[in-house]
Amino acid sequence: MSEGLFHSAVKRLYSAAEHLDLHEDVLERLKYPKETLAASLPVRMDDGSVRSFKAWRCRYDDTRGPTKGGIRFHPAVCMDEVMTLAFWMTFKCAVANLPYGGGKGGVSVDVHQLSRTELERLSRAYVGAFSRFIGPDRDVPAPDMYTNGIVMAWMADEYSRIADEPTPAVITGKPIALGGSLGRDDATGRGGYYVLRHLEDDLGIAPGKSKVVIQGFGNAAFHAARLLHDDGYQIIGVSDSKSAIYDPDGLNPYDVMEYKQKNRTLDGAPTNGKAKTMSNAELLEQECDVLIPAAMENQITGDNADRIVAPVILELANGPITPEGDAILNKAGKTVIPDILANAGGVTVSYFEWVQNKAGYYWPLDEVQDKLQKIMRPEGRRVWDVSKEKGIDMRTAAYVHALDRIASAVEAHGTKAYFDG
Ligand code: NAD
Secondary structure, eight states: OOTTHHHHHHHHHHHHHTTSOOOHHHHHHHSSOSEEEEEEEEEEOTTSOEEEEEEEEEEEEOTTSSEEEEEEEOTTOOHHHHHHHHHHHHHHHHHTTOSOEEEEEEEOOOGGGSOHHHHHHHHHHHHHHHTTTOBTTTEEEEEOTTOOHHHHHHHHHHHHHHHTSOOGGGOOSOOGGGTOOTTOTTHHHHHHHHHHHHTHHHHTOOTTTOEEEEEOOSHHHHHHHHHHHHTTOEEEEEEOSSOEEEEEEEEOHHHHHHHHHHHSSSTTOOOSSOOEEEOHHHHHTSOOSEEEEOSOSSOBOTTTGGGOOOSEEEOOSSSOBOHHHHHHHHHTTOEEEOHHHHTTHHHHHHHHHHHHHHHTOOOOHHHHHHHHHHHHHHHHHHHHHHHHHHTOOHHHHHHHHHHHHHHHHHHTTOOHHHHHO
């Protein structure tokens, strides 16, 4: 992500506001993050030397509740990116009606250059630096790029050590044995799947008839693929960072995953016989009814959007379509189910984890999935309805729907009109 990204993200706020009768106080409150803390994390390396890593945490807005958002370990992380991601989280939590504001954190680091002990010391140092910024009722982190369950376990442990009491609700995405929620592993793919299936009549797609191409074959991609496949959608293409496979007669995602786990490649994965290997870029342009970008940012851009054939695009990845790409897709009449709705299943089950930690009472898997479904389906419907009522694309509709909720919370404190009166 580049400098200036925050500036362009905030433009979404203003374009959504055009469709609502908002009080001016709302935009004034939301145009800057509430607080952003930068820190330097000195870490003792295995060779005895000390290295300092730049780190940030942003709490964008907490009007609707504690801020919520992941911690990213990546060399390109910068403050502009952290603020932008915290802004997106504010809207994602509001779309799903979670009682949260948005936050995000990051460390500028290449984790591949760290040993496991160095990674543990870095993770604990992050919590040490931000221990007064985060907290179970203040700001609740989670995993993001290059952070995972064990990093969350170290972080929860470090926070609990500082607080001098077990505090599992300070962070989500923990291993099950340490208070993680059942159903968190497939929540992102499952949430997108619930939205897609709920809107299938409106979208003109159906099991047994529609073909799906998925970019990526990681956590979000695989679970969406297997759930759609189980219901009778045909998965005809998947990819990883190295290559893509496409078979117009359909792939079995379970067999492909088993092959990939064994061989660490998609090349040679089992198909129905007509398979072609191709680049990731080519896969996006194949004939299909639903395209699911589920890998990374900026995959559909001003350069390739006019070659996308799929009429429906479900954004499981965060930010896979650039604003230029989005404009071209909209003009071509494609329906994009935007990331802040499509992948909100992940943060929703993170919310369930936090609720279970606070209650000290843990739910069975079917209860988690039932509660997830009861959020994703109606919120998906509402975004669809806003888009039709206002004649706007689904991305703008999702921002309008979220902003409406955030605005109600801001306005409930009284607006200029109230104080003038
Ligand atoms: P993951 O690491 O499990 O999988 C990522 C997949 O993308 C892998 O198959 C990888 O090979 C592939 N990939 C990497 N670089 C690629 C490239 N250049 N071209 C094509 N494929 C490439 O990650 P994930 O958790 O499935 O996350 C995928 C996306 O979903 C990310 O954008 C993430 O931010 C978003 N997301 C995930 C969650 C979650 O709970 N897992 C929640 C919200 C959003």
